Amino acid sequence: MKLILLSVVGLLLVVGEGTADRILSRRTKRELASPLHVGGIRDPFGSYCQRRGGCCPGRDDLCTVPYLDTICYCDLFCNRTVSDCCPDFWGHCLGVQPPFIGTCERNGNRFFTGQTYKENCNLCTCGTTGRWECEQHACLIESDMIRAVNRGNYGWKAANYSQFYGMTLDEGIRNQTTLPLYFNSVEKWPGKIHEPLDQGNCAASWAFSTAAVASDRISIQSMGHMTPQLSPQNLISCDTRNQGGCAGGRVDGAWWYLRRRGVVTEDCYPYRPPQQTPAEVGRCMMQSRSIGRGKRQATQRCPNTHNYHNDIYQSTPPYRLSSNEKEIMKEIMDNGPVQAIMEVHEDFFVYKSGIYKHTDVSFTKLPQYRKHGTHSVRIIGWGEERNFDGTSKKYWIAANSWGKNWGEDGYFRIARGDNECEIEAFVIGVWGRITMEDIYHIRHLRYL
């Protein structure tokens, strides 16, 4: 028994080549049956399975109804991709909308709905309307750009590189600096990033953040041969020119001092809070003198009489970074924590956890409840937190100097990328002044 398809081909307009050969006299292979839906032409509506008196629950090759010049099936085995199901099979037997199979053409080939191909960096999908729907990314290799460069007189030539072909411009640019979604200096440099200290009732974040950033940088740079926790007190008490001690100070002055005079460790010159009076703050108990080649040596013993290591640590001149989020991230990842200056508002003092953003909870209060000042902190990393709606919140991880009880173990997270509280406006990096000699000297002492 042969199934005749002639007029069906005419009706369906675009049945693929070779279809006739594939129509077998017996449906031993159901997927080779008449492709009624191929061609993107929807079946004529009408009652078929319904007229037949119902649907067959399993495979039943006799469960058919005449359909145009052939037959269609009402059993649950009919093929729903290249369909030989009756037109009302979906509605009547399954109670669902029939799928609509479109076809798209490309280079003389036919593709079905959902099939894809890649056009440079963009994925194209055959849509239900029979049209290709392509992504609209800018690609790394754009042929019109290459042609335009080569046609012009720019002094250089352009070429297509197969290793870049197929990448988006965003991927290409991102790859220049692979910045991870999460980064924490503590994990990259274990044992070299110093824990947050507690400045107590003394407004000397200028000294604390400077000492902390320099400590981390020296530890990283010396590859852990030296891991000094530098003394904020040394700065508070000795860096007094144009500085206010516990009444506030400037980070540029602190960096000048660290570079030209140097400081000892916290253990040698411990912090003695709180010192409110300038006289008390100003009693400097550590001096240094030059020993040539820019190096300095302490001229006094450690204020802590149990400590005999009064080595002076110095930095090179600090450098200011741009306010670009990516540049700050790259600096932290390559070289270690940075110093940042931020506006501190009344709500920051009570921060306990999460990603800080200055709130408007005090906006309606009197001005004396809404204050802000300048504070300096140490940024050590960043991350992203997923929201329920699939977007994400980007943050910096920063160390404060209000003790480990405050915030997230002395640290806080703050919104990243929006210059929240001006935190991205003034960011500073620095190198320790370390020579190989220092490293060998320390290593040597350690082995004695």
Ligand SMILES: *[C@@H]1O[C@H](CO)[C@@H](O)[C@H](O)[C@H]1NC(C)=O
């Ligand atoms: C339907 O037919 C297509 C094309 O021959 C085949 O790729 C697909 O696997 C079949 N599906 C089922 C459920 O038999």
Ligand SMILES: *[C@@H]1O[C@H](CO)[C@@H](O)[C@H](O)[C@H]1NC(C)=O
């Ligand atoms: C560039 O190279 C890729 C792969 O080598 C090739 O597929 C593509 O057609 C080329 N594009 C242009 C604009 O020459």
Ligand SMILES: *[C@@H]1O[C@H](CO)[C@@H](O)[C@H](O)[C@H]1NC(C)=O
């Ligand atoms: C870009 O970076 C990703 C992730 O690091 C990597 O898988 C990919 O191979 C890189 N592509 C190029 C062209 O360097």
